[in-house]
Every structure is written in structure tokens, then in C-alpha cells.
Amino acid sequence: MLNTTNTALILVAAGALHFGYRYVRSYLEIERIRKMENAEEPPSDPDEGLLGIAIYRRMAKDQGEHVFLEEQTKLYERLGDTYKANLFGRPFIDTRDPENIKAILSTQFEQFSLGESRLDAFHPMLGDGIFTHVYGGGPKGEPWRHSRAMLRPQFAKQQIQDLENLEGFVQTLISRIPGNETCDLQELFFRLSMDTEICMLRSLLGDLYFLQKDGREFKQISAFVKEYIDRFTYKALQLHADGKPTSxxxxxxxxxxxxxxxxxxxxxxxxxxxxxxxxxxxxxxxxLLAICFHQLARHKDVWNQLRNEIMENIGHRHPTYEDIKSLKYLKYVLNETLRLFPVVPWNGREAVVTTTLPRGGGPDGKSKIVVKKGTFVFYSPWSLHRSKFYGEDANEFKPSRWETLRPAWNYIPFNGGPRICLGQQYALTEASYVVIRLLQAFKDIDNRDPIEPFIEHTTLTLSSHTGTKVALTPA
Structure with a gap:
């Protein structure tokens, strides 16, 4: 018994020494980098509570009350564009500083990954793909690079310009819009979309994703989705196995x-x-489409100017790709929609090495900050796009601002750097085509939602909590 006790004590002591050694080594490395880079500490969230449990409760409460993004923006305004906190004892940094976002997504791309917790949160449903390959740099980044190289040709220019496939969808959409009666356009736009809310909650929990209370339901949903998709993938593979040409x-x-x-x-x-x-x-x-019409219904001057541009340049004929490129005000409207209401309003990366970010430290927030390996860095396109860079009227829907705007890293609706959205041009072309066809078919729009402001609904993407309730007058 004595020998067993001694052995246990020796193991405990060895473990303590090992972790102590690792802690001291990490501390010394951080201090070395801090001094070498003249880095300073960012401000801390004073309300994080024990182990950051209060932060998670606050986030969950804000999301449930549909004010998550709004409250996050208030935090930046109170603490600065970059601050630190911890969630369940794990440190994280939150930023809306464009220089830090540029570093994370571009100039220091290989020093950050999507995070192992993202893989754990999404892999059961999505499997191995471009969205779940968390590493972009080094040997671990090869799967992502391979997926991206394979998918890029599918978004080639000739595919973006092929608008015929969209016309059938648009006609079905128009047939389901009752003239001069209230309808929810958001419901129509999302009818064929996937429900991603459980994935959002699992992602928010990070390493503790397994605590998500609907774990059993998530597994059932994942199994159903996989079974449903497999019906189509096997047909496609059989097509090639039989030597038949694709459509x-x-x-x-x-x-x-x-x-x-x-x-x-x-x-x-x-x-x-x-x-x-x-x-x-x-x-x-x-x-993008649902929120665009949400805003058009509340800004009739924008609707009228946009429709005039469409009718003067295209009339009632089907728009071509060249037509879409030529409509400047339509581009301004979509840019402004994506600025105020970025479809992915909140994102993040995990540091794979101990490094620094350009700004956020010191009393003025202009010094570098140290980011320890394993620290998650959240960034908020929603809050970034509402910063004072856009002026005192940054919270107003004003497409005309884009006549002179050149925002660079102050505007990231499709992310940036090597992981910039592959489908950016396709999405903008598709949205533009749908907007044009609807404004050709309907000459006026009325807001039928008694709640005037936009109320956020955040899952993995952003939507309006109250929908897009409008009445459209046929042309």
C-alpha cells in the first residue's frame, strides 16, 4: 500500500512539475515577444465573472432577446475596438479593428486557423469539406487548399454569367407573391435553406460543444440530412459510372x-x-435578398431610384450579365445592405502560434498586443461596418454613400485574404438578378411590419426576426 501511495505521489508531483514547466516556458515566451514587439495589454471586459461564465450567460441572453450584435457593438464603444476576456476559463480577444482583421485573415493568415472546436461543432453534419478544414497554412492546410482548388472552377466566370437557371426560380417566386397583399418575402427566400441554428450554439460553446442540450436532436438531424443528400450524390456518381454525359x-x-x-x-x-x-x-x-427588401420597404426613395435605374436601362426584358454590371445604384444598394447587415455578422480564428496583432494595446489602443497560442480571436463585421469610419450616420441605410467610399479592410461582407468567399461574385450576380426581376414585376412596395427597426436573428447567418413582411403592387 505504501509503495502504491508513493508511486501516486511521485506521478502527481511529476505531473505538477511538467505543467509548471510548460506554464513558465509559455510565460517567458510571451514576455519575450511582448518586450521585442513593444506590445501592451488590451482592456479587459470587467463583467466576465468567474471563469467567464457570466459572459456566456450574457451572450445566450442577448441572442435569445435578439440583441446579441447590438450589445456587442456597445461593448466596443465602451471598451475600445479590441478587448480581452475569457469564456469558461479560456481567454479570447474580441476586435473590430480593421488592421487586426487584416492580420488575422491575410497578412498573418498562416498563424491562425478556424479552430478545432469549429471542426467538432460542424463535422457531425458537414463532414470533411472546405468549410470544416480548419487549417489554411502549413502541411495541415493541404486539405483546405485542395478543396478550394477543386471548387474554384465551379465558380468560373462562364458559370456566373449563366443566368438562365435563375429565371425558373424567379418565376416560381413571383407566382407565390400575392399582389397588394401581405406576404413574408424572407420566408420565400429561405424556403429551401438549411437550419443552422444548432451548429451556431455548438460553435459558441467551443471546446464544450458537447454540452449543447439538443445533442441527440443534432445527431438525428445530421443523419437525416446525410441520408437525403446521399440520394442525389449516388445518382451523380452512377451517371459517371455508366459513362453518360452530364447535363x-x-x-x-x-x-x-x-x-x-x-x-x-x-x-x-x-x-x-x-x-x-x-x-x-x-x-x-x-x-441578403430578404434584408435588402426589408430595407427597401422602409426607404421608398431608394426603391424608386433603384426601379427607375432598372426600367431606364433594361425595361422589362431579362437582364444580361453585362446589364447587371452596368447598374451602379443596384450595386450601391447591395453594398449598403451588406454593410449594415453582413450575412455572417460574427466570426473568429484561433492562434496556432503565439504571435501579435497590430493594435489594441495601451491607453490609446494603438500598441501591439500579444496573442497566446490557442487564444480565440473573434471579429465582428457587423460592428466594424458600423464604426465611425462611415461617419456619424453610420447606422443609417444610405446607398448613396457608396458613390465615394473606398473602404478596403473596413468592409468585409465576404471575409478577406486567402479564405475570401469563393462564391462572392456568384452570390452578388444571383441577388442582383432576383432584385431586377422583382422590381420589373412590381412597381411599388409597402411595409406591412408594425415593428419599424430591424430586429436581428443570428444563427450562422443573419436574418430579420420579424421577417420581411411587405405588400408588392404588380406592374
Missing amino acids: YDANGKYIFLEEISKSIKDPVRLRSELLNILLAGRDTTAS
């Missing part, structure tokens, strides 16, 4: 699944890549 090869419609299955023969990987693209694309475009 596009036979001069028919371009079908993404048929084309991508030329490169991917593993059914599980094919399903995963397809789910990753569906998640990244469907909700984001639907969000």
Missing part, C-alpha cells in the same frame, strides 16, 4: 453536383463538399 456536357443545364462529381468519386467526401457549399451559399444569398 452540361450534353449542352443542357449546368448542374453543380454532376460537374463536381467528375473530380470526387468518394461518396462520403462528395456529400461533405456539397453540404459545405450548400451551407455557405444558400442561407447567405437568401439573407
Whole structure:
């Protein structure tokens, strides 16, 4: 018994020495970098409570009350554009400083990953794909680089310019809009989208994602989604196995699944890549369209100017890709929608090495800050886009501001750097086409929502909590 006790004590002591050594080594490394880079500490969130549990409760409460992004912006205004806190004892940094965001997404890209917790949160449903490959740099980044290289041709210019496939969708949409009667356009835009709310909660919990209370439901949903998608992936693979041409090869419609299955023969990987693209694309475009019309209904002057531009340049004919590129005010309207209401309003990266960020430290927030390996850095496009860079009227929907704006890293609706959204031009083209066709079909819009301001609903993407309730007058 004595020998067993002694052995246990020796193991405990050895473990304590090991962790103590690692702590001291990490501390010395951080201090070395701090002195070398003249880095200073960012302000701290004073209300984090024990182990940051209060922060999680506050976040959950704010999300439940649909003020998560609004309250986050107030924190920046109170603490500064960059501050630190901890969540369940794990330190994190929150920033809306464009220089820090530029570093995370671009100039120091290989020093940050999406975070292992993101893989744990999303992998059960999405599998291995461009959205769940968390590393972009070094040998670990090869799967992501391979997925991106494989998917990039699917968003080539000729595919973006092929607008015929959209027309059938638009006509179905128009047929479901009752003239001069209240309808919810958001519901129509999102009808074919996936429900991503559970993924959002799992992601927010980080390493403790397994505590998400609907874990069993999440597994059931994941299984259903996989089974449903597999019906289509196996058909596509069988098409190639039988030596038959794809629809596009036979001069028919371009079908993404048929084309991508030329490169991917593993059914599980094919399903995963397809789910990753569906998640990244469907909700984001639907969000942009729904919120755009939400704002048009509340700004009739913008509606009138936009419709005049469309009718004067296109009339009632189907718009071409060249038409879409030529409509400046339409571009301003979509830019302003994405500025005030970025479809992915909140994001983050995890430091894979101990490094620094350009700003946030010291009394004036202009000194560098040290970011310890494993620290998660959240950044908020929503708050960034509402900063004073855009003037005192930053919270107002004002498309005309884009006549002179050149925002660079103050505007990141599609992220930036090597992971910038592959489908950016496709999404903007699709949204532009739908807006044009609807404004050709309807000459006026009325707001039918008694709640005037935008009330946020945040999952992985942003939408209006009250929908987009409008009445459209047929042309």
C-alpha cells in the first residue's frame, strides 16, 4: 500500500512539475515577444465573472432577446475596438479593428486557423469539406487548399454569367407573391435553406460543444440530412459510372453536383463538399435578398431610384450579365445592405502560434498586443461596418454613400485574404438578378411590419426576426 501511495505521489508531483514547466516556458515566451514587439495589454471586459461564465450567460441572453450584435457593438464603444476576456476559463480577444482583421485573415493568415472546436461543432453534419478544414497554412492546410482548388472552377466566370437557371426560380417566386397583399418575402427566400441554428450554439460553446442540450436532436438531424443528400450524390456518381454525359456536357443545364462529381468519386467526401457549399451559399444569398427588401420597404426613395435605374436601362426584358454590371445604384444598394447587415455578422480564428496583432494595446489602443497560442480571436463585421469610419450616420441605410467610399479592410461582407468567399461574385450576380426581376414585376412596395427597426436573428447567418413582411403592387 505504501509503495502504491508513493508511486501516486511521485506521478502527481511529476505531473505538477511538467505543467509548471510548460506554464513558465509559455510565460517567458510571451514576455519575450511582448518586450521585442513593444506590445501592451488590451482592456479587459470587467463583467466576465468567474471563469467567464457570466459572459456566456450574457451572450445566450442577448441572442435569445435578439440583441446579441447590438450589445456587442456597445461593448466596443465602451471598451475600445479590441478587448480581452475569457469564456469558461479560456481567454479570447474580441476586435473590430480593421488592421487586426487584416492580420488575422491575410497578412498573418498562416498563424491562425478556424479552430478545432469549429471542426467538432460542424463535422457531425458537414463532414470533411472546405468549410470544416480548419487549417489554411502549413502541411495541415493541404486539405483546405485542395478543396478550394477543386471548387474554384465551379465558380468560373462562364458559370456566373449563366443566368438562365435563375429565371425558373424567379418565376416560381413571383407566382407565390400575392399582389397588394401581405406576404413574408424572407420566408420565400429561405424556403429551401438549411437550419443552422444548432451548429451556431455548438460553435459558441467551443471546446464544450458537447454540452449543447439538443445533442441527440443534432445527431438525428445530421443523419437525416446525410441520408437525403446521399440520394442525389449516388445518382451523380452512377451517371459517371455508366459513362453518360452530364447535363452540361450534353449542352443542357449546368448542374453543380454532376460537374463536381467528375473530380470526387468518394461518396462520403462528395456529400461533405456539397453540404459545405450548400451551407455557405444558400442561407447567405437568401439573407441578403430578404434584408435588402426589408430595407427597401422602409426607404421608398431608394426603391424608386433603384426601379427607375432598372426600367431606364433594361425595361422589362431579362437582364444580361453585362446589364447587371452596368447598374451602379443596384450595386450601391447591395453594398449598403451588406454593410449594415453582413450575412455572417460574427466570426473568429484561433492562434496556432503565439504571435501579435497590430493594435489594441495601451491607453490609446494603438500598441501591439500579444496573442497566446490557442487564444480565440473573434471579429465582428457587423460592428466594424458600423464604426465611425462611415461617419456619424453610420447606422443609417444610405446607398448613396457608396458613390465615394473606398473602404478596403473596413468592409468585409465576404471575409478577406486567402479564405475570401469563393462564391462572392456568384452570390452578388444571383441577388442582383432576383432584385431586377422583382422590381420589373412590381412597381411599388409597402411595409406591412408594425415593428419599424430591424430586429436581428443570428444563427450562422443573419436574418430579420420579424421577417420581411411587405405588400408588392404588380406592374
